[in-house]
Amino acid sequence: HKECPMIYFQKYLYQQRKKNKDQSIIWYCKENRSKIKCKSSLTTINDTVIRYPIEHNHEIVSKAQVAFLKSRFKVKERVRNEPGIPPKKIFNQEIGKIIKENEIILDKDTVLFAPKYSANKKGLHLQKLKTIPKLPHNTEQINLTNEFILTNDNQRFLIFDTKDGDRIIAFGSHWQLDCLENSPVWHVDGTFKTSPKLYYQMFNIHAWFRDEMY
DSSP states (O other), X not given: OTXXXXXXXXXXXXXXXXXXXXXXXXXXXXXXXXXXXXXXXXXXXXXXXXXXXOOOSSOOOOHHHHHHHHHHXXXXXXXXXXXXXXXXXXXXXXXXXXXXXXXXXXXXXXXXXXOOHHHHHHHHHHHHHTTSOOOOSSGGGOOOOHHHHBOTTSOBXXXXXXXXXXXXXXXXXXXXXXXXXXXSOEEEEEESTTSOTTOXXXXXXXXXXXXXXO
16 A cells, blocks of 8 residues: 555665564565565564565665655645645645755756656545535535634635525635725636536636735
8 A cells, every 4th residue: 555654774665564463564665566576675573673674676765755755645644634725735835845854956866756746636636535525416415514614714704605495605704805895806707617516607706906816
């Protein structure tokens, strides 16, 4: 499994393969199940190596590679736990943080294994879907709990809910309403493709405020 426990030992990565009754753990090289099929492994007990690995058949794993690998797990965790933030924003934040904290220089070699959003986009989207409840079969089944009617800082986000057959629902934060109030220009967009299946159209109002579109 891609997210099973891993260790970094003597410049190589190992994935946990088996836990024994005596509490020892067998770790196999991360490339064991790849096309490389590296057969190197080691055994630990209480965080101490008791059986050392044989020689690997591939190049060492740099600390930058390990750092980027950790960042990918952190990105997935945040996407699951912070549904209000776009996955791409989380991805860029975490990758940028790892680069800064580990003083990674993005040269021609490092760029080859640096995570790219395009390659992770589908997986992150699936992680985000796990946080979204299944769509109701009719508007009467729509249950707007606090996580959907409040902002991340627990301010009101639900403007109104008609709670009738049409079930027209409007969302907007206090700050967004202030933007609309103070904006000299509004831009409106009625979109059909992204509207939920129970609805015909999703209507958006955007404000030009402080030289930016919101």
